[in-house]
Amino acid sequence: LAGQEKFPFSTEALRREVKHSFWLLDRVDSAKALAKKLKAHPVFREYLQGKFKAESWHWQKNAYMRAAKWELHEKNYGYALTLALKGKAYPTALCIISEGGLSVLYKHSPQELRQILRNATPVERARNFNACTLILLAINLNASPQDAREERDILMINLPADWEPSSEENARFLFLEALDSLPDSGMVEADLRKLLSFCKENEVKLPRDYFQGIFRGVVGQLGFYYRRSGTLLENVHTLQSIYDICGLIIKDCDGRLWHSSAEAELNYMQGNIDTADEILLHFLKSVSYT
Numbered sequence: 278l279a280g281q282e283k284f285p286f287s288t289e290a291l292r293r294e295v296k297h298s299f300w301l302l303d304r305v306d307s308a309k310a311l312a313k314k315l316k317a318h319p320v321f322r323e324y325l326q327g328k329f330k331a332e333s334w335h336w337q338k339n340a341y342m343r344a345a346k347w348e349l350h351e352k353n354y355g356y357a358l359t360l361a362l363k364g365k366a367y368p369t370a371l372c373i374i375s376e377g378g379l380s381v382l383y384k385h386s387p388q389e390l391r392q393i394l395r396n397a398t399p400v401e402r403a404r405n406f407n408a409c410t411l412i413l414l415a416i417n418l419n420a421s422p423q424d425a426r427e428e429r430d431i432l433m434i435n436l437p438a439d440w441e442p443s444s445e446e447n448a449r450f451l452f453l454e455a456l457d458s459l460p461d462s463g464m465v466e467a468d469l470r471k472l473l474s475f476c477k478e479n480e481v482k483l484p485r486d487y488f489q490g491i492f493r494g495v496v497g498q499l500g501f502y503y504r505r506s507g508t509l510l511e512n513v514h515t516l517q518s519i520y521d522i523c524g525l526i527i528k529d530c531d532g533r534l535w536h537s538s539a540e541a542e543l544n545y546m547q548g549n550i551d552t553a554d555e556i557l558l559h560f561l562k563s564v565s566y567t
Contacts, residue, residue, distance in 0.1 A: 337364070338364045338365065338366070339364075340364070341360050341361065341363050341364025341366060342360075342361065342364045342366040342369055344360045344364075345357045345358075345360035345361040345364065345366055345369050345370075345373070346369060348360060349369070349372065349373050349376065352376075354373055354376060354377025354378075354380075354381040355377070355380075355381050355384065357373045357377070357381075358370055358373045358374065358377065358381050358382075358385070359384075359385075361373060362385070362389055362392075362393075365396070367392070367393050367396045367397050367401070368397065368398075368401050368405075370393050371393065371397060371401060371404075371405035371408040371409070372405065372408070374393075374405075374408035374411055374412065375405055375407055375408040378411065378484070378486050379411050379414060379415060379486035379489060380486075382411065382412065382415040383415070383419075385415075386419075387415075387416045387419055387420040387424060390412045390415055390416055391416070391428060393412060394409060394412055394413075394428055394431070394432055395431070397409075399435050399436050399437045399440075400437060402432060402435060402436055403436050403437050403440045406436075406442065406446050406449075407445075407446065407449065409432055410446070410449040410450065410453060411486060412428075413425050413428055413429050413432070413453055414453060414456075414486070414487065414489070414490055416428055417453065417456050417490065418489065418490065418493050422456055422457050422458075422459050425453065425456070425457075426457050429450075429453060444479035444480075444481045445481045445483075447475070447479075448472065448475060448476055448479070448481050448482075448483055448526070449483060449487070451468075451471070451472045451475060452469075452472055452483060452487055452490065452526075453490075454468060455468035455469050455471075455472060456490050462512060462515045462516065462519065463515055465519065466515050466518050466519050466522070469519060469522045469523075469526070470522065472522075472526060473522050473525055473526055476525070476526045477525075482526055482527060482528045483526055483527045483528065484527075484528055485527060485528050485529045485530065487527055488523055488527050488530050491519060491520075491523055509543070509546060509547075510543070513539050513540075513542065513543045516539045517536045517539045517540070520532050520535035520536045520538075520539060521533075521536055523535065524536075534560055537556050537559065537560055538556075538557065538560050540556055541553045541554075541556035541557045541560065544556065
């Protein structure tokens with residue numbers, strides 16, 4: 278289109294001529310398709326970016342926020358969060374994380390995630406406490422348990438004085454505290470046993486996202502222990518115990534299957550390849566959540 282001078286917006290002269298107008302399209306799908314093509318074409322993209330940057334920051338901020346809310350409505354959580362952060366729309370970002378879960382945080386740096394926590398008001402933190410705990414979990418996995426603990430302490434002293442957490446919110450917080458002990462898997466196990474008692478007493482379970490704290494945090498750390506002479510059996514048994522607990526406190530987590538995966542890993546490291554393959558085959562073929 279940019280190479281043919283009879284199409285609207287194809288030349289600078291035509292852009293000036295029709296800058297006050299709108300193209301009217303008969304369907305939402307048509308508008309989306311047009312928007313996609315405009316963004317993809319280098320000439321139109323440059324034009325749109327130039328117009329956007331010429332506006333005031335207040336206008337840009339509102340535009341980012343409206344776009345983020347639209348993407349949230351369309352359940353495009355990752356793009357919605359990117360737009361919200363560009364517009365520094367931190368309350369909207371918390372809403373997006375609440376709906377989108379842990380996976381929407383993976384592409385963002387710990388520093389960006391800290392900004393969400395630190396720029397939210399106490400009321401917004403309390404209203405979206407579950408989103409805040411997911412941010413802390415992401416910081417734990419992508420930075421360090423120490424960084425997550427520091428942010429958690431800041432969060433807790435900046436909540437409303439009359440705020441009372443629910444049983445599930447308390448469980449999320451206790452889980453994060455258990456991860457503080459990494460890379461000491463034995464201490465993690467002990468803390469998770471306390472959490473198990475709490476969950477049973479209050480009849481609550483954690484969302485599936487929290488298993489990433491075990492799968493990526495604890496299991497990743499255990500690789501270091503395996504290299505130490507005489508600790509292999511001890512650490513595999515600790516990991517199996519952790520998996521058993523997770524099956525009881527985390528939704529859609531089959532602790533027995535994960536327990537068997539640790540058994541397969543043990544056999545593999547001991548040279549029993551056929552036994553390991555047999556166990557893992559059952560694990561991989563399972564239709565249950567793993």
